[in-house]
Amino acid sequence: MSMTDLRLPRRVELARRPTPLQYLARASERWGRGHRLWVKRDDLTGCLLSGNKVRKLEFIAAHAIDHGYDTLITCGGLQSNHCRATAFAGAQLGLGVHLLLRGERPQQGEGNYLLDQLAGARISCYPKHQYIEQLPQLFADWQAHYQATGRKALAIPTGGSDGLGAWGYIAACEELESDLQEAGIDRAHLITASGSGGTQAGLTLGVELRGLPLTVWGVNVCDDEQYFLDKVAADAADWQARFPGLPAVHPAPRVLDGHAGAGYGVAGPEVFALIAELAALEGLLLDPVYTGKAFLGMTRELAAGRFDDCGDIIFLHTGGVFGVFPQGQGFDFGEQGQ
Numbered sequence: 564m565s566m567t568d569l570r571l572p573r574r575v576e577l578a579r580r581p582t583p584l585q586y587l588a589r590a591s592e593r594w595g596r597g598h599r600l601w602v603k604r605d606d607l608t609g610c611l612l613s614g615n616k617v618r619k620l621e622f623i624a625a626h627a628i629d630h631g632y633d634t635l636i637t638c639g640g641l642q643s644n645h646c647r648a649t650a651f652a653g654a655q656l657g658l659g660v661h662l663l664l665r666g667e668r669p670q671q672g673e674g675n676y677l678l679d680q681l682a683g684a685r686i687s688c689y690p691k692h693q694y695i696e697q698l699p700q701l702f703a704d705w706q707a708h709y710q711a712t713g714r715k716a717l718a719i720p721t722g723g724s725d726g727l728g729a730w731g732y733i734a735a736c737e738e739l740e741s742d743l744q745e746a747g748i749d750r751a752h753l754i755t756a757s758g759s760g761g762t763q764a765g766l767t768l769g770v771e772l773r774g775l776p777l778t779v780w781g782v783n784v785c786d787d788e789q790y791f792l793d794k795v796a797a798d799a800a801d802w803q804a805r806f807p808g809l810p811a812v813h814p815a816p817r818v819l820d821g822h823a824g825a826g827y828g829v830a831g832p833e834v835f836a837l838i839a840e841l842a843a844l845e846g847l848l849l850d851p852v853y854t855g856k857a858f859l860g861m862t863r864e865l866a867a868g869r870f871d872d873c874g875d876i877i878f879l880h881t882g883g884v885f886g887v888f889p890q891g892q893g894f895d896f897g898e899q900g901q
């Protein structure tokens with residue numbers, strides 16, 4: 564099978580596609596060291612369905628509908644973008660959504676948690692230790708609960724990252740191919756934040772399948788390099804196992820480790836400072852959980868000469884804008900506000 568024969572599974576149209584590829588003139592000047600910096604605007608895949616998760620959900624939701632599921636169960640942190648996107652995808656498609664969230668139930672909703680509530684999702688909150696120890700059991704218990712009431716619930720893993728969700732960014736590689744042509748880019752490094760690994764897995768597979776002149780890097784925002792090497796390999800293996808007859812691939816994931824700071828959802832002052840600087844410089848807004856760390860990692864690796872073999876760098880903006888609001892206290896505006 565040649566790569567152009569690759570037949571995508573059905574997807575439901577949820578995302579605004581194609582997203583723009585935008586050149587960042589002032590950021591190139593500021594951080595590029597002779598490189599051209601571009602941003603692939605996947606923060607513009609929608610308003611409430613914004614970000615990278617909707618590309619995965621297009622395939623996951625089609626699978627759910629085609630297999631008679633009426634409910635989606637998924638999981639994540641209290642401020643999970645994936646859970647918010649699933650809540651709104653469900654509301655748009657008339658599917659029930661049940662979110663299993665990590666942490667104590669907040670007194671008052673804010674950010675993505677508020678949006679989850681507005682979308683009418685059912686929300687169960689679990690203390691961190693229980694969530695970590697019992698997550699597979701919680702999924703199984705809730706699935707059994709729905710089955711007992713005559714419903715059918717699909718369990719979607721963290722971030723929608725598995726062999727099914729991988730299609731989202733395998734498909735996006737078709738878009739990237741035209742982006743490269745239109746922008747006149749011969750070769751580029753492509754950089755994404757990695758949280759559950761599915762975006763990086765899809766891109767790594769898609770780039771290999773289509774033979775694109777892109778080198779894909781994940782900047783891990785939690786865990787470490789080995790975790791993401793294993794996770795991308797696992798998602799790729801799941802993809803191969805679920806869809807027999809696919810071409811053989813040998814994904815070679817690349818991770819830029821050392822930029823996760825104190826862990827998931829915890830950003831240092833350097834991340835907030837970078838977000839503020841880029842917002843004012845280019846009118847482009849990043850978030851402290853994912854894209855801020857990834858962009859900072861990109862600038863550091865640039866400075867260290869990591870990308871010297873090639874003149875173009877594409878940063879995948881994976882969204883996350885609602886994550887800015889619950890962490891607004893992290894910004895230091897100094898005299899500016901006075």
Ligand SMILES: *Cc1c(COP(=O)(O)O)cnc(C)c1O
Nearest residue numbers: 644758759760761762853881883
């Ligand atoms: C989930 C998320 C990521 C990470 O994507 P994964 O596929 O989970 O690795 C990056 N950026 C944002 C804004 C996200 O919500």
